[in-house]
Amino acid sequence: MNDKDNLIRMLSCNVDDEEMLQIDQYKVIEKIGEGGMGTVYKCSDNHGRIVAVKTMSLLKDSKEQVKRFLREMHTIALLRHDNIVKVYDSGQDEDILYLAMEYIEGETLDNYIRNNNVTLTGKLELMIQVAKALYQVHRKQIIHRDIKPLNIMVDKSGRVVVLDFGIAKNFLVDTTATKGMMGTLRYMPPEYTMESNAVDEQHDIYSFGVTLYEILSERIFTKVQKLYFPCDDYITKKRLQKIYHKCVDRKAKRYQKITYVLRDLQIASKRYQKRYVRKIILCAILVAVVGVGFVFFAKQQPSDRDVYISKAKEYEKDEKYTQAITEYSKAINVAPQDSEMLRLRAGLYYRMRAYEKSINDYNIAMKLNPDNASLYSARGVVYQSMKKDNLAAKDYSRAIALDPNFAEVYIHRGGLFVALNRYDLAEEDYNRAIALDAKLFGAYNNRGILYSRQKKYSLAISDFTQAIGIEPKTGSTYSNRAIVYQHLEKYDLAEKDFSHAILLGPNIATNYHNRGLLYRKQQRYDLAKKDLTKAISLDASMVQSYYYRGWIYAKQNKDDLAEKDYTQAIILDARMSNVYNQRGLLYYKYKNYMRAEEDFTKAILLKPRYFAAYNNRGLLYMQQNKYELAERDYTSAITINPRYIEGFDNRALLYLRLKKHDLAIKDFQTALSISPRHLKTNMHLGLTYLDQQRYDLAEKFLYQALAIAPQNASIYNFLGIALSQQAKFDMAEKNFHRALDLNPNYTIAYKNRGVAYFMTKKYDLAERDFSRAILLNAKDFEAYNGRGEVYQWTGRVRLAIQDYEAALQLKPDYPSTNHNLATIYLRKNNYSLAEKHALQVVKHDQNPIRKNLNRARLYFLRQNYVAATESYQALRIKSRELGIIHCELANTFHRLGKTEEAVKNWKKAITVELPQRMYEQALLRIAQYDSQH
Template identity: 25%
Template sequence: MSELDWQEVETIIDEVLDLPQDQHPAFIQKRCKNNKTLKIEVTQLLNSIFESEGWLDNPSTYKKEFYNELGNEIESITEENSLIGKKVGSYSIKSILGEGGMGTVYMAERDDKKFDHKVAIKIIRHGRATQSNIQRFKREQQILANLSHRGIAQLFDGGVTDDGFLYIIMEYVNGMPIDEYCRKYNTSIDDKIELFKQVLQAVRHAHENLVIHRDLKPGNILVDQSGNVKILDFGISKLHQEEDASLTQTGARLLTPKYAAPEQIKETNITTATDLYALGIIFYQLLAGAFPFNFEDISQHEIEHIILKKDPSSPSSSVDSITLKKKLRGDLDAIVLKAIRKEADQRYRVANDFLSDLENYRKGLPVTARQNSVQYRSKKFFQRHKQGLATVVGVILLIIGFASFYTWRIAKERDQARFEAERAEQVKNFMLQMFNTGNPDMKSYAGNNATVNDLLLAGFHRTERELNDQPKIYIEMLSAIGDALSNVDAFETAKEALTKALNRSITHYGEKSLQTANIHSHLSSYYHEVHKYNLAEKHIRKAIDIKIQLYGDNSPELAEPFAIYASNQFLQSQYQKAENLFLKSDSLKKRYHKTDNISYHVTLANLGETQLFLGEYGLAEKHFKKALSYFKNYYEHSHPEIARTKYRMGLLYHRTSKHKKAESYLLEALEEFIKLYGPNSSELSASYGLLARNYRVLSEWEQAEKYALKDIDLTKSIYGDSSVIYAKSVNNFAIIQKAQGNLQQAKNNYEKSLAIYRSKMDSTNPDLAIPMYNLGDVLMDLGKYSKAQKLLKQVITIDKLRLGEKHPEVGLDLNKLGSILMKAKKYAKSDSIFTKAKPIYENHFPQDHYRIGEFFMNYGLLKYHQQNFSISEKYFSKAVSIFKKNFNDNDLRIQKALSYIKNIKERHHKR
């Protein structure tokens, strides 16, 4: 608080104490007017005076003593002010720096002209010269004399003035309170941490010299113009392990409520943890710009109750900025909350521990404030060595799942508590050993050289070698490692690990056990990865059947299997079935309040993607946005779920004709994928392909070709030139060739793509519809109408079967078939097909979607060929209006429509 503010507070306090107590609130409100900060300070100081234990225990005696002291101070004001201009030793007092509960601090300058030197001189007030205060004043002299640290204001001298005032001469600090400094210079979180580390270093020095400050607050921690911290005011400090009844005797307690620890409120033993509590409050204030507790307009009793009983919210929950939330969530939240725990023995016991955690945070190492779990320690390892490691997180999450299972077992089977606890610890230690530099299975590993496969294969072999005689741990480890190996494409070993885990689980737990069901789920995920969807479905159905038998058909245990089964159906293009299963999973998680977690939001994003393919664009967007917001807040760095959801948003906006918005999300997704997996990962293929299609629609041909060719090169190098994924890339490039008029080249590439598809799939596979549609499209442009018509009829049959007769994809198919029939001059059949397509377009696409423009263009052409020119012009005009909302004015589609309108008008004019 500034000098002027403090004087105003004391003036108001002086005035209010002259009034009856029932008039205090109204008077304070009148004097403070709209100054909320002033009102808070006055109210808190008044409460501290009148509601302290001495006041409550014996109000009449205490009040009399208080007014006597107050009167002495008022009588001495003139005398003390007269000290300005007087000499203390070699120094001349120039001005008042501040006033506290025991004395006044002056700025003084050396007046012997030998050199310029400013100091701070603290002089005890006459009215406060009680025996206990004199004792405290002398104590401060003693304490400061024993402390020599750059972060603590230095003691130069002390004694008694000629007028009988006790004084000490200290280092003058030309600075401002640490919180004001951070606000004024808008310091970053990292800069605040570095500043706070200076505070901890100074407090550590005091503690090492057996000194506890007991009143740490921003006003006692100044930052000078060079950014150096200085701690002031050791006036109520306590020498550690020294008993001093005078400092805790009945009377006004010497503390600042906002920063007071529970033990200070209860007046129990004060330790170094007391100072660290105050520092935790200050650190919270610096990071969040707020206090962990709201003490506004409440009594001292209520303040004390909050300090003793109420748990603080985390710093991240006290800020509005999403970026700042992400920065604080996790380590910094944990560090702050550990420092301000109610129980002193649960806080940091020494400043060095606090410092170590902040240093570990800076280096990306684990901090002691977080639970010392495999999940957490591994997460920090992955952040330091992110390249290639992100996908192995599944192992660690599964281990945490095991720990949760153990906890449940302990609660259910109390007789096995010790055994289960030991088993959980054994699993944890086993996993940590996988990261040990001495592991013989990872000879090249020295903390940063191991690949994901190195770590997982080492774990697999260690499990086989060391845990074969411990079936429970053996099953759990192989199941977790096998699941993770499939995530990093080590499919052969993944299958071996999961199969061994399943066989041992059936033998040990039984065929209808929870453990066996969970391994069936992992095997289902494995078979998804290798595109063996029938086997994937077989295993997930077994998992679901087992869990229904064990728990019933409304158990929360079914939520995850339903989600896995839904993904299986999605990958087979059974979108309606997938949506129903995702909704079942969603319903169970909501019913059992299991929605505030990553698993729920991953399922939500998958549901959104399913709804996107069903043409339910509004629902898809809603679920994507909710999932993406959660992922951004949850993960501290780039993460696959963030990248995937951004890609899905890009696909959504591409399909809803918001191409610039799509471009933005797709480029962000691509950047995230490259950060996570490097420039040659299979994860980039879909982003390259969709960017190419999006730029094609925007007629940005150079960009379209660039990304299409990147996609082809990538998929060929990873999967080979006979894979379906490579065929998709070739198909994508052919679309661009066709759009640029290179019809024969496009036809050749479509045929190449379709041949690969047919060699890998049976004739009923819905994925065949994509290359068949595109080949039919280019055959139409080449005048091969019969072949084109045959292909499009097959496509319509496939899409109706998998998507339903009213799906937007079926609308596109009908539009293309109508166009083929029109070019073949089968106008009546064409009109019939367009009539079927029209309501699908109108019901499923936004009114200004470019696809509706294409439909209007085609229907206008049909009416033109039928010489129904008035209707034709109407549809051409509609097409132009929509195209202009999506493309530049020189787009070929716009120019073509305008040329037909011009031709129609000329025909009409000639008539």
């Protein structure tokens, strides 16, 4: 067999016709192999040295193949030993990753034994070299995972070279870290299953034991059985049989370290060589005998079962599960008493979520092998997935009873206890697993997750850090630690860990998703969107990424994009109640009330105790004046979560609208008993008392709100209103000033300060503020009305009428404006327009003074002067309208011919506040009367 054939065998390749001329600095001589682990070329470097260059295409090869290739590049770079393939260089040439290694002229170990008359001493020397290589590998915290004769070469000098680190991995990978089983079936230890695929040194030791069996016996290993091989020394034979059995025994009794295997092999070899020297003559005879008998140890071809299993594994790797099941079934028909075949099929059924079939296969396997702890552990995993927690617990406990030192099963049972919220028992199991194996990655990682749930963040960080020390290239652990840092608001450390996870897994969508959520929490929305978009591009089924990106779009008022993302999330998973809730809020925002109600209701149907969805639907009903339904939903939210502050706060606002002030105050007070520093509730309670003119309590709660949010412009505005209503205008103005300092575009504050200026007759300042409000919002009818009043009271009636008409264009029924126009038109003797606006006031105004004043006007306009007089006289109270009332009452007396009474009221009118033109008119009437008398 030539060198090219050896390398093709070594790499399990199929040659095709594709050619390359140059790979970076390496000139291609010929392609010598191609397979799932890469394409290999025989090349020469710049110095003329012959090397083997292994390549992988970033464009043509799958993500999983590239991932394995990168793993091999990183892993093999850590190893330096005479019995491990030498690496000269690695890098990237455009879209090609490459790994330049020594070019080995030799044969694979199985071919070397088959093609050469290798003595027992020679075989032992070869296996000792393999053990030395493994010792070096394990020292670097690496597990090869595929030790077999095909991955071991012997060069022309007899040097053993271990190669193919494509699926090598660091110690103790968590059971969820690897998809499926990796390696070659017959070299895998029985505890290595589809569900429990964590590996440690004992994994390689088992594979070494199978290889030892095949090299010594020159037979293919089918199952753990007694080792028969030609040997002229009974003691040596027994020693080697013992070494073999201790390599392939069940995990609890297997060698713990390869150093122990190496030690025992070296002792056996040295003692055998000494006996060989003493019995050289007898040995020569025995060698001859062995030589004659060698024909009885002819090579066995792979069995039909192995062929079926090999095909099944390939189908499984390609996710062709139906074909894989067919091949496993064929293997089971060939070897119906082999529990291992049933275990493999059961594992695949589990992956396919065919849980009942998986359980059935495990049941049969257990009847064949009732003392196999790994079978109970694996069945427990299936029961747990089926939510049959009691059966899962029984299986885990049975596995532990069979093998109390089976560390991985404690991790599984710990996970079950976590799901059952039995954190104390979960912690005990994780502690037990760690006590059995202090380098058990999964135990530290899972215990860290447990501590994180319990908010024992320092312990969680300690465990995740320990897990990272054991398995530094598992990105999920960095993500777990980052989440804890995020809870502790150590955002820089969290970002660093998330970024490290991305570096380790650049094609893993969840890594980008997690960092995106961190950026979202920090309100770095553009970075968050970028990461979430990357997650979606890597995995279009990332429901949560669509949801959170939609949330960010909604936050940025990009409603169309938000709706699109929410809808896509629902298409991917129609059971996500929170997405319906958020999309409902979006529809509510742009007043698509029917669809909003549908979404809130769907959210509640999916999650009947979703109190936030009840609250949001309550807001919707309140907006539609469906008060009974709103109250029912708010009450449901509070009943589900008696500490839900928003529910109490919103129900209180509903009660205010229904004029149930006592109930409103009670709800506000309940909310504050839950959270005394809740900003909105302090503000709302303050405004409630303000509405009741209970100014001391209003100020108390508004100042409490201000202590919580000292930069909140709205609070200063509300305090300004409270002070204005108490005629404390100087203090009110200061609060309005502060509100506008904090928010220069705060339209309402300009209007309120304008009112304060108006009340203190600072008409120029009031006009300026109302004009500023109009400039900020050209559709603010209150601002037009306020400026109209300034114009009216300063005698600029034409401008006043223009502003009042502008206000009514925006809100035709606005009572204050109709009242003001009725006042103007009545003075101008335009009785038809005066009557029109007075009718609007009587019809729509809730203010009793204005309402009754305009009733009096209607009596006057309809010439019922007696009724008008009585109505006006009933209105003579202290208000800014008092002067107007006196003037209009004077006009009524004048119509009745009661001149003295008329003059008396005109004189009273000019002693109080009056609009300029009305004041001038009253003076004129008084002067006319005085001139006549």
